[in-house]
Amino acid sequence: MTDGPASTEIVERLRSVGLRPTRQRIALARLLSGADRHVAAESLHSEAQAAGIAVSLATVYNALHQFVDSGLLREVVVDPGKSYFDTNTSQHHHFYFEASGRLEDIPAGDLTLARVPPAPHGAQVVRVDVVIRLAETDDIIMQ
Amino acid sequence: MTDGPASTEIVERLRSVGLRPTRQRIALARLLSGADRHVAAESLHSEAQAAGIAVSLATVYNALHQFVDSGLLREVVVDPGKSYFDTNTSQHHHFYFEASGRLEDIPAGDLTLARVPPAPHGAQVVRVDVVIRLAETDDIIMQ
DNA sequence: ATACTTGCAAATCGTTTGCAATACC
DNA sequence: GGTATTGCAAACGATTTGCAAGTAT
Numbered sequence: 001m002t003d004g005p006a007s008t009e010i011v012e013r014l015r016s017v018g019l020r021p022t023r024q025r026i027a028l029a030r031l032l033s034g035a036d037r038h039v040a041a042e043s044l045h046s047e048a049q050a051a052g053i054a055v056s057l058a059t060v061y062n063a064l065h066q067f068v069d070s071g072l073l074r075e076v077v078v079d080p081g082k083s084y085f086d087t088n089t090s091q092h093h094h095f096y097f098e099a100s101g102r103l104e105d106i107p108a109g110d111l112t113l114a115r116v117p118p119a120p121h122g123a124q125v126v127r128v129d130v131v132i133r134l135a136e137t138d139d140i141i142m143q
Numbered sequence: 144m145t146d147g148p149a150s151t152e153i154v155e156r157l158r159s160v161g162l163r164p165t166r167q168r169i170a171l172a173r174l175l176s177g178a179d180r181h182v183a184a185e186s187l188h189s190e191a192q193a194a195g196i197a198v199s200l201a202t203v204y205n206a207l208h209q210f211v212d213s214g215l216l217r218e219v220v221v222d223p224g225k226s227y228f229d230t231n232t233s234q235h236h237h238f239y240f241e242a243s244g245r246l247e248d249i250p251a252g253d254l255t256l257a258r259v260p261p262a263p264h265g266a267q268v269v270r271v272d273v274v275i276r277l278a279e280t281d282d283i284i285m286q
Numbered sequence: 287a288t289a290c291t292t293g294c295a296a297a298t299c300g301t302t303t304g305c306a307a308t309a310c311c
Numbered sequence: 312g313g314t315a316t317t318g319c320a321a322a323c324g325a326t327t328t329g330c331a332a333g334t335a336t
Contacts, residue, residue, distance in 0.1 A: 020290065020291075020334090020335055020336080021335085022290090022291060022292080022334075022335070023292095023334085024291080024292070025291090040325090041325080041326080042324095042325080054293095055292090055293090056292070056293045056294070057293095057326090058292080058293065058294075058295095058326090058327080058328085059291080059292055059293070061325095061326065061327075062291080062292085062327095075223075077220060077221060077222060077223050077274075078220060079220065079223070080218075080220055080222070080223065080224065080225060080226040080300085080301090081223065081224060081226075081300075081301075081324075081325065082223060082324090082325070083223040083224075083325085083326085095262070095263060095266075097266065098269060104263065106260055110258065110260040111256070111258055111259060111260055112256070112257040112258040113254070113255070113256055113257065113273070114255040114256070114257040115253065115254055115255040116254060116275070117249055117253040117254055117275075119238070119275070119277055120238060120247065120277070122279055122280050122281070123238075123240065123277040123278065123279055123280060124277060124278050124279075124280050125275055125276070125277060126241060126276040126277060126278050127275075127276045128273065128274070128275050128276070129273070129274045129275075129276065130256075130271065130272070130273050131220075131271070131272045131274075132259070132260075132262070132268055132270075132271050132272075133268070133269040133270045133271070133272065134262055134263070134266040134267060134268060134269060135266065135267050135269050136265060136266055136267075137265050137266060137267050138265070163309090163310060163311080163315065163316070164310085165309070165310070165315090165316060165317080166309080166317095167316085167317070168316090183300090184300080184301080185300075197318095198317090198318090199317070199318045199319070200301090200318095201301090201302080201303085201317080201318065201319075201320095202316080202317055202318070204300095204301065204302075205302095205316080205317085223325090223326090224299070224300065224325075224326075225299090225300070226300080226301085287336100288335100288336090289334105289335090289336090290333105290334085290335075290336095291332105291333080291334070291335085292331105292332085292333070292334085293330100293331095293332085293333095294329100294330095294331095294332105295328100295329095295330105296327105296328085296329085297326105297327080297328070297329090298325105298326085298327070298328080299324105299325085299326080299327090300323100300324095300325095300326105301322105301323080301324090301325105302321105302322080302323065302324095303320100303321085303322070303323085304319100304320095304321085304322095305318100305319095305320105306317105306318095306319095307316105307317080307318085307319100308315105308316080308317070308318095309314105309315085309316070309317080310313105310314090310315075310316085311312100311313095311314090311315095
């Protein structure tokens with residue numbers, strides 16, 4: 001339970017990717033700066049509200065996308081109709097608990113791909129995403 | 144360019160999974176019965192319209208989900224905000240052309256996973272999805 | 287001073303729902 | 312005839328947009 005990086009560090013990080021360190025972006029970046037996290041726009045907005053930070057939902061969406069575009073965050077696609085943003089931008093994969101909608105990182109070293117097919121001609125690999133979809137065992141029992 | 148399976152075969156297939164062979168379901172199942180395909184609800188609806196088949200969009204959604212629930216189709220998640228349905232229900236993976244939204248199958252044998260981490264305690268693996276995201280080389284050149 | 291950001295509310299997208307009319311067994 | 316299915320139009324959740332007001336450099 002630390003306070004995370006000081007504002008100055010966050011301001012620096014924002015500046016370094018070309019984003020003006022506005023009050024809203026600083027606050028959101030700080031909320032996202034602790035441990036590895038997977039957040040949805042709505043939940044980050046709620047969290048900000050709860051922390052007494054005035055930010056509109058539209059601004060949260062703007063900021064999240066700008067963070068993704070500048071490499072501060074990564075988007076994870078596991079559910080049609082809902083976007084998740086991952087604070088861990090290094091190469092890794094995910095466990096996805098379908099029942100709860102929770103995501104958990106799989107460190108790069110824990111999952112290895114052998115025999116990856118070459119990209120079709122004219123195309124280039126942007127990223128390889130592996131999602132291991134999970135059901136809670138209890139759910140299974142009930143069919 | 145064949146006509147695909149006869150109606151009787153399709154009717155049988157629908158019956159075998161417990162779905163009443165209605166005019167709409169038969170028509171949709173037939174549209175989906177050729178080669179391996181990846182369709183979105185909207186596009187299947189347009190296709191049906193173009194083929195002179197009267198089906199409402201709501202019914203297309205209903206049918207697609209029923210087909211998924213009964214194992215006739217598989218859902219592929221590659222884009223937040225849009226669902227794709229895959230007529231290939233066997234174990235395989237996907238190339239995803241981000242620019243065009245096109246999907247292409249990767250046969251199971253072409254991609255192998257080594258070192259798959261065990262499911263977290265209390266959870267069970269439902270499926271492992273690998274998506275290789277691609278950019279057209281031309282896009283890259285333009286930055 | 288200027289360009290970039292924000293917040294609001296309205297608009298949009300894909301999808302789902304309630305329910306009366308209709309089709310299948 | 313009785314139940315499952317359909318179509319419509321309205322409702323929906325998540326996300327995006329236009330634009331006037333506010334803020335960073």
